[in-house]
Amino acid sequence: MDMNQHPETIAITAGRPEVVPDGALNPSIVLSATFHAEGAIGYGRYGNQTWSSLEEAISALEGGSTLAFSSGMAAINAVFSILPIGAPVVASNQGYSGAMSLLNSFHESGRLEVRFVDIVNTQSVIDAMKGAALVWLESPTNPCLDVADLAELISQAKKMGIGVAVDNTFATPLVQNPLAMGADIVMHSVTKFLSGHSDVLMGSLSTNDPALFKRLLEFRSVNGSIPGPFESWLALRGLRTFPLRFNKAQENAKALVPKLSAHPKITRVRYPGYGAIISFEVDGSAELTQKVCESSKLISHATSLGGIESLWERRRRWPKESLSVPEQLIRLSVGCEHVDDIWDDIENALASI
Structure with missing residues (x-):
């Protein structure tokens, strides 16, 4: 090769x-x-x-x-x-x-x-x-x-x-x-x-x-x-399709970051400038943050990342997660769906609180 x-x-x-x-x-x-x-x-x-x-x-x-x-x-x-x-x-x-x-x-x-x-x-x-x-x-x-x-x-x-x-x-x-x-x-x-x-x-x-x-x-x-x-x-x-999937998911993530940063119910967005993972913090309690994750229709509320489908979860729902991770932090693994559909789902989920 x-x-x-x-x-x-x-x-x-x-x-x-x-x-x-x-x-x-x-x-x-x-x-x-x-x-x-x-x-x-x-x-x-x-x-x-x-x-x-x-x-x-x-x-x-x-x-x-x-x-x-x-x-x-x-x-x-x-x-x-x-x-x-x-x-x-x-x-x-x-x-x-x-x-x-x-x-x-x-x-x-x-x-x-x-x-x-x-x-x-x-x-x-x-x-x-x-x-x-x-x-x-x-x-x-x-x-x-x-x-x-x-x-x-x-x-x-x-x-x-x-x-x-x-x-x-x-x-x-x-x-x-x-x-x-x-x-x-x-x-x-x-x-x-x-x-x-x-x-x-x-x-x-x-x-x-x-x-x-x-x-x-x-x-x-x-x-x-x-x-x-x-x-x-x-x-x-x-x-075989890893680069295609990763590049598309990364493209979606980069488009979502400014939208998330501008949302009034989000206090902080963490993104290193590359990749398909975004972490953001909700302006509210752990219970309200959990409700956001449970209110999505397109984004799956599940533990994992890197799949072709978008997933998210509140990481501190796991007792073994580091205490340095904020209770209101959501980890979003951005998938390859159309970015407008992902954003619509995020907006609707945030509107639930």
Whole structure:
């Protein structure tokens, strides 16, 4: 494959079978747990041809070798699990609630020493790096959409010999490429933008360090946090249209931001300038904010993001969400519907309070 091609082309062409007369254009779904001996796979927990096709496609987009996992949380857990007991980890004090819950539990148990920082305060993050084993970065953060200076933080961490892992779910490789900046690992919740149809749970890790790849592969093989072949096939099919979906949703988001900012019932709009996620705060109580989410007709009131359909929710309805997230904050994952229809639905929902 020509790695100089544009991501729109790579998403369509990567992970295809070898071209042979009468060969299939698309990879097959290999439904087998058992493989004949003396091959490269050996057993169904160690590999699968359908996984490999998906991994090849994500690798081409991120610029590193990729492993698919059964979920984004399985991928995140793999990164932390290969660290020594008590290893110091620098991480944002607010971000994806699943990762935050895991980090808090590891910190409380002594499994890891987690140093929670304000990710937008670059110097405080750098100061916390001394002696750390890993810097875990999420930019933009979920759901407050804080943006870290990734290039500077990665550069400083590497000067200190510290590993860097970046959750690239929100920005995606269409916006930023952390491995090219020097990061060691890039994580995706494939569930979100990459697969994009709200029908797959999956995660991935990409790295250009062969030794690190081997350790993560060994962890996945022993731990069993593997994806299903059918889910891998669905994810790859979804990835074919990932750039089209992301760009359209981003276009819609950029059109909605000024409308939201001008609405009298909205006190603050958070948007990093790219992507398809907008977070905004309602002028009212948590109960009134919840009513807004429950009053939509087009936008689905549901937990997730990155799908072709628009979704929203009040994030603090979840007890494990960070207390730094305002009670009145709504996270809106903008989909690919007509932007005027999305806005009409938002206006009608806000009119309910």
